[in-house]
Amino acid sequence: MAYTSSLKYEPERIHAAAIYCSDGRVGAHFDDFLTHGLKLPRYDRVALPGGPASLAEHTESHIEVRCVVEELRFLVEAHELQRVVLIAHQECAFYSARLHLAEAELERQQRADLLKAAERVREITGISEVEAYFARIDGEPRRIVFDPVSVER
Numbered sequence: 001m002a003y004t005s006s007l008k009y010e011p012e013r014i015h016a017a018a019i020y021c022s023d024g025r026v027g028a029h030f031d032d033f034l035t036h037g038l039k040l041p042r043y044d045r046v047a048l049p050g051g052p053a054s055l056a057e058h059t060e061s062h063i064e065v066r067c068v069v070e071e072l073r074f075l076v077e078a079h080e081l082q083r084v085v086l087i088a089h090q091e092c093a094f095y096s097a098r099l100h101l102a103e104a105e106l107e108r109q110q111r112a113d114l115l116k117a118a119e120r121v122r123e124i125t126g127i128s129e130v131e132a133y134f135a136r137i138d139g140e141p142r143r144i145v146f147d148p149v150s151v152e153r
Helices: 027-037 051-055 059-079 093-098 103-125
Strands: 016-020 044-047 083-089 129-138 143-149
Touching (some): 027 129, 083 103, 083 143, 093 103, 103 129
Antiparallel strands (some): 129 143
């Protein structure tokens, strides 16, 4: 059976992309933040385990980095990107399961990776407008808070 979305198709591009983790627990939160918090409706999405970590030169993500680099180059050319948003999140399995980091090390490494990934995005794309955020779990009921992370040169 076919499904028809109730959302109107908007053909206009906004020339922005977001790179974030594919973790389904936080996908709606990322959409909410990008759409309402940053006012970026219809942004291009690059979602994969660890998100920006794939650009931080971990040996465990050598295959992903090639794919992300090619995806970014394509999006810059085809969609004329001018802005890239990087998001890392608390309790990311990429860091605990693939990189085997202890819980106490996760956020420090993720923030360092956001800085590395921002620099890599600038190198790959020539885009200077790159920003980063760390999504953390806070309070009761549990909510996601997006803290800006400085990635300036």
